[in-house]
Structure formats: C-alpha cells, structure tokens
Amino acid sequence: xxxxxxxxxxxxxxxxxxxxxxxxxxxxxxxxxxxxxxxxxxxxxxxxxxxxxxxxxxxxxxxxxxxxxxxxxxxxxxxxxxxxxxxxxxxxxxxxxxxxxxxxxxxxxxxxxxxxxxxxxxxxxxxxxxxxxxxxxxxxxxxxxxxxxxxxxxxxxxxxxxxxxxxxxxxxxxxxxxxxxxxxxxxxxxxxxxxxxxxxxxxxxxxxxxxxxxxxxxxxxxxxxxxxxxxxxxxxxxxxxxxxxxxxxxxxxxxxxxxxxxxxxxxxxxxxxxxxxxxxxxxxxxxxxx
Numbered sequence: 001x002x003x004x005x006x007x008x009x010x011x012x013x014x015x016x017x018x019x020x021x022x023x024x025x026x027x028x029x030x031x032x033x034x035x036x037x038x039x040x041x042x043x044x045x046x047x048x049x050x051x052x053x054x055x056x057x058x059x060x061x062x063x064x065x066x067x068x069x070x071x072x073x074x075x076x077x078x079x080x081x082x083x084x085x086x087x088x089x090x091x092x093x094x095x096x097x098x099x100x101x102x103x104x105x106x107x108x109x110x111x112x113x114x115x116x117x118x119x120x121x122x123x124x125x126x127x128x129x130x131x132x133x134x135x136x137x138x139x140x141x142x143x144x145x146x147x148x149x150x151x152x153x154x155x156x157x158x159x160x161x162x163x164x165x166x167x168x169x170x171x172x173x174x175x176x177x178x179x180x181x182x183x184x185x186x187x188x189x190x191x192x193x194x195x196x197x198x199x200x201x202x203x204x205x206x207x208x209x210x211x212x213x214x215x216x217x218x219x220x221x222x223x224x225x226x227x228x229x230x231x232x233x234x235x236x237x238x239x240x241x242x243x244x245x246x247x248x249x250x251x252x253x254x255x256x257x258x259x260x261x262x263x264x265x266x267x268x269x270x271x272x273x274x275x276x277x278x279x280x281x282x283x284x285x286x287x288x289x290x
Contacts, residue, residue: 001077011036012048012227016079021068022091023075024049025084026222030273032252032263034153039265045087047277047289048225052089054285055223059190063183065219066091066210086289094210094220097176098168099161100146100153101184105139105192106203108132108230108242122155133203133232134239139188141181146208169211179217180209191224198283200246201237205229226277246280248273 004023006014011031016023026045030037049070056065068090072080075090104111104121111121112132119126122142130136143161144153156164158181166173184207192202206228208221222228226247233244254269255261265273278289 004076004078012045013222018076018090020093022093023079023084023088024091024221025088027087030227030248030251032248032255035263037251037263037265039270041270041274041277043289044274044277047274047281048222048227049087049089050287050289051225051281051284052223055191056219058194059187059219059223062186062190063217063219064212065223066094066221068092091220092212092218094212094218095169096208096210096220097165097180097217098146099156099164099177099180100144101180101207101209102142102144102204103139103184103188103206104136104142104204105188106133106135106201106230106232108203111142111204123157131239132241133237133243139185139192141184143181172215176211176217180207183207183209183217183219187219187223195231195284196234199234200280200283201232201234201243203230203232203243226280231280246276246283250276 004016007017008015012027012029014025014027016025026048028040028042028044030039030041030044053067053070056067070089072085072088075088079088107115107121107130114121115126115130119128121140124140124142127137142155144155146153158177162173162177165176169176187207188205195202202224205224207219207223209217210220212218229247230249231246237243251265251269251273255263282288
C-alpha cells in the first residue's frame with residue numbers, strides 16, 4: 001500500500017497529493033488569532049468537512065467547486081481508515097487565488113471597531129447610526145491577503161485585489177477580481193437566506209477560489225463552516241451588543257478573558273465548542289454528526 005504524507009499543512013487542514021487530485025483533511029486542531037491552540041477538539045474536522053460538502057452541493061448552481069467526493073472508498077487505500085473517515089475530501093487541483101474573499105452581512109468584530117472609529121469598514125463608508133451587530137443594508141465585500149501561519153491577513157480594497165490578481169494571473173486580474181467578488185456576494189446571499197429559515201444568522205464568512213486548467217474560477221477550500229464564519233442564533237437576536245454564537249467566537253472570547261492561558265483551553269470550553277459546532281451542523285443540514 002502506497003503511503004502518503006501531507007504536501008502542505010495549514011492551521012487546521014492537511015493537504016495530500018494523489019497525483020491527479022488532492023485530498024484535503026480537516027484535522028481536529030483549532031486556531032484563534034492566527035495561532036494554533038494546544039488542544040484538539042474531537043470530531044471538529046468531521047463537522048468542517050461535512051458542512052462544506054453540504055454547502056458545495058447547495059451552491060453548485062452558482063459556481064463550480066473543487067469537491068469530488070467525501071467517501072474514502074473513492075480515495076487511495078491509505079485513506080480508507082478511521083483516521084480519515086468523515087473528515088477528508090477528494091478535490092480537484094486548482095491554481096489558488098491569493099485573496100481571501102470576505103463578505104459581511106452584519107457589523108461585528110473588527111468591522112464594528114473600525115466603524116466606531118471612522119464610520120467605515122475596510123474603507124467602505126457605511127450609514128450613520130448603526131449599532132453593534134446590526135444587519136447592513138447590503139452585504140459588503142472586504143477582501144484580504146492570505147497570510148502565512150503566524151502572520152496576520154491584510155485587508156485590501158477591490159482595486160488592490162485587482163493588482164494582486166493581475167500579478168498572479170497576468171491579463172486576467174480585473175476579470176478574476178470581479179468574478180470572485182460577484183460570486184462571493186451571490187453565495188453569501190443564497191446561503192444566508194437559507195440559514196435564516198433554519199434558525200441561524202450568518203453574520204459574515206470568507207470564501208477561497210482557484211483557477212482550473214480551463215481558466216475558470218472555481219470555489220475551493222472550506223465553505224461556510226464555524227471556522228470560517230460567524231453563526232448566530234436567530235432566536236434572541238437583538239442588535240446593540242455582541243451575540244451568542246455557534247462558531248469559534250466562543251473560543252476567542254474565552255481567550256480574551258483569560259490572557260494568561262497560553263492558548264490552552266480547559267476541557268469544558270472544548271466540550272462546549274464541539275457542542276456548538278455540532279448544533280450548527282444539525283440545524284443547517286437536518287443531520288447529526290455521529
């Protein structure tokens with residue numbers, strides 16, 4: 001049996017090259033503030049992979065995505081073990097776009113801090129009088145650069161994203177920048193509307209895209225998971241203060257309140273975190289993670 005080793009390791013994911021395709025494995029690691037925490041959250045990787053699969057299936061009418069299968073029977077024998085079951089995705093190879101596509105439907109987090117200072121979010125002027133966690137009149141697209149582990153992403157405006165993409169794909173910068181912006185907004189609107197019917201507000205999220213051999217834009221990486229999004233319960237939502245969440249904001253809040261933790265979570269925080277992830281998955285998909 002041929003053995004495989006990751007060709008790339010991110011904060012949470014490990015990527016394996018099978019020759020024709022890639023296998024993306026979502027581990028049980030968790031990161032916050034661009035730091036990998038010392039703890040693992042059991043079954044977190046499975047939630048991320050299965051939730052991404054749900055959204056990829058739901059949005060394939062808007063834009064093609066990189067998913068081929070999440071069934072390890074479709075993968076080399078090396079991956080047909082319990083370690084890789086449920087948390088692995090066979091994917092098409094793409095030339096990844098070096099921009100994170102962030103979309104915000106509500107004002108919170110760093111966006112709220114910026115708005116309080118000067119009435120803008122990532123340089124975009126917003127109406128006066130907004131309260132924390134207010135829904136924005138229209139979702140806004142606020143791209144950023146993709147940082148290496150340990151570095152921070154840098155917010156950029158649309159014009160700068162054109163320059164970044166032109167450098168990466170000469171002759172296509174403006175076209176690709178416009179496409180990923182438009183796909184980002186369309187994906188967010190469709191999914192946020194659906195999530196509302198399932199009791200979840202998607203406050204913001206980020207997408208990643210790549211280019212296939214035909215030069216087409218393809219949705220990649222993960223999609224609308226608790227790691228890449230802010231999920232709030234519809235029940236009890238009220239603007240004017242921070243919201244309870246189904247995502248890792250719970251972990252961020254605990255770390256902020258415990259600055260001497262050395263990024264080491266107590267077991268009860270770990271247990272509550274995976275419970276929130278699983279609850280979000282069940283609400284959105286109607287299924288349970290075993």
